[in-house]
Amino acid sequence: MNGVVEAAGVSKWYGEVLGLNAFTASFGQGITGLVGPNGAGKSTLFKLLIGQLRSDQGNITLLGENPWNNVPLKRRLGYCPEQNQLYGWLTGQQFVEVLLRLDGMPAAKARVEATAALKVVGLSNAAHRPTRGYSRGMRQRAKLAQALAHHPEILILDEPLSGADPAGRVHILRTISDFARDGGHVLMSTHVLYEIERITNNIVLIHNGKAIAAGNIHAIRALIDEHPHAVRIDTAKPRQLAQALARMDHVVSFEFPASDTLVVRTRQPDAFYRELPQIVSDTKLEVHGLESPDDSLDAVFRYLVG
């Protein structure tokens, strides 16, 4: 096991609530997205990795070391918490500088690095304003600046895009990509799949404290495709349409939940959507509505967790 993060059977209880449930995963180099719905255990995993929590069972390592009370390891990591609170009485510049000096940097160097980090995240104009006056997006950038400023080996970002406006999101994602391109590792959590898809193909899906899938995003999509994909079609003549669609090899089954509704299950949704218009045109059947209740992260989880 020589991943950036190695977790083997890690469990964490909060009283009677299980935050992580025998979580086992290995996070490789580059950018890895940790994707899961709210309450899946993403933040719990991150807190274990930064040494804020201790696992009740199992082993977890970051860069090959146990994070609990590991002071030297802190030099190598940069953490961007989910919560938006900063030291409100400090300016953005002071905030990053103070934390850099806690990394052991001399004052003059800390000032230079803080200025540079704030420029990278696009906060130069607001650097000398107290952070209590920052908007949510600005706070997000300030948090990212303090995580990046000391040039860590790994960035651990807990919902870094939360609260950011569209322009801010683009900026943050570009910053993360640049960091990874320069050789850094990034572990980023989100509950929105399309956010992470923009910068990486490596994701780990977490649900109810367990890692349910890990690897290349296309491989996980293919996993979905192996399970029949439901498509709901609203039409006045569902049975006639079903007859026409039956010639597709990848169609598995039909359901008629209402007199004007047809639900088709197909193993190859891409092929289905490609062929459907021609079939509808040939049969001259009217289609009033088309919906895929399965095209979502929830559907992925439902398939994967059974």
Added chain:
Amino acid sequence: MDWTESFRKAWVVTDLTSRYLLATRRVIATALLAAVPLILTLSLAAARVAIFDISLFQILMIPLFLQVVLIFVTLVNATALIREEIDDNTLPFLLTRPISKPALVTYKYVGYLIAVLVLLVPPLILAYGVTEAYRGLGFTTDLDVLWGFLATTVLGSAAYGALFLFISVLIRRPLAGGLLIGFVWESVVGSIPGDVPKLSVIHYLRTILSHVVAIGPLNGYAPDLSAGVAAGILIAFSIAMVILSAFVFQQMEFRQKAG
């Protein structure tokens, strides 16, 4: 061990802490209360109260300054060191720096001491000065009284601060526990017979005052204990509480509240 880096980190945390305690809005309340002795002496002088002298100064300062002002200022500031960082969700910024938790607690405590002494000492010295000036006496006439109160301020700040710091890492709502100890136990314990008063900080503060001040209302208090021993006990108590706080903090996990 890189001592330069350790001193640098110590300075940063100490500076951050004392700035938080002195330069944010909370200082309005603490500074106002710390100034009560000065306000009181100025009022007595302005009202030209005939019997206002160093004796009256002591009679007032012992219950007011030692049992109200000192406790309030130390309580509000010491409990803020760790517990408010946890409540404000800013602790992760410090915990993800290469600084050990015991060191963090210790440096924050030093920052607290600096801040509290900045708040308490100047008004006390000025109040003493007003008292002496009112009687037309020189500043050095009753220096033993000033030294006595300064010593109790410094040692009381250290001891109460360490105690409240320990309470704040131990329980989620330290102010309630601190209020009970500071305003109830410390007030009532002196009336309990036997050795029970020795289980309070105020007992040792009164002992120091009784020995340092040549003539005062506490003369004869706890004759079996010298000022040096009382001071030593308070210092040892403070160190023990800080060490305990560091130990408990080292083992603590931080779940963080929802933002």
Added chain:
Amino acid sequence: MSITLPTYSRLEIPLLGRRERLWAIIATGLRQGVRRPAAIAITVLGAAFTTITSIILLFLSFLLPAGQGTGLSFFAVPASNPFVLFFVSAMAAVIGSGLIADDIQSMAFTLYLSRPITQLDYLLAKAAILAPLVALVTILPLLLTALVAAFLGLLSWTIALEAMGISLVIGGLLTLFYTAVTLFLSSLTRRKGIAAAGVFAVNFGLTIPAGILAESIQNPSILYLSPWNDYLAIANAAFGASGAGIDWPVALAILLGVTVLAALVTYVRMKAVEVITG
């Protein structure tokens, strides 16, 4: 193919009256504040302790030589019960300090103001949460003591009823004072612990030195600075007892004045509060 948009009509829900809205805030506050073990403990302990000590004082009064302490003036003794001062401070600190501070900290204040609730409604509701609980310590012990005395035949019903009426008035005054001052302190900060410490500091910080100073310099007018001594002067005068050392009309004016001032300043502050989000 033509497209027609669906039509819909908004369901108008009738707005509940002001009383219902106030009651919603009160119920939320009571649920939040009184469910805590510390709040329950301090309320029960306070009410029980002050009542029991008052009744004990009643029985002790009958150990006095005949003719002393068994008329209306006896009630000045339980009214001066120092445990009332302690428990009122404790209740204000434990229950009252967070009433406004918690709402500012959690931004619930923004939610309240986004409803058809005025700042006045909000403050009245908060006062209605704290005042009854404080009254358990300031009024209830006196009422029960009078009742017990009457039932046991220690005092005539006429005197007991008169005592109960006076207890309602002076206890109510003390309740209003502490409610107003506690809410004022709670509105000053988003950390309820500091407000709680402030309640203790104001109480004991004024009462202790005022007493010492008045005795030392033989000037009882210093006692006006202490709200507790103001209340004692009023209580003694109301029950026909002597020995307060200061004039009750001045004391009454001070207590009422501070109550109104605290309430006004709190209201003005609440009107000016900007809760910054983001």
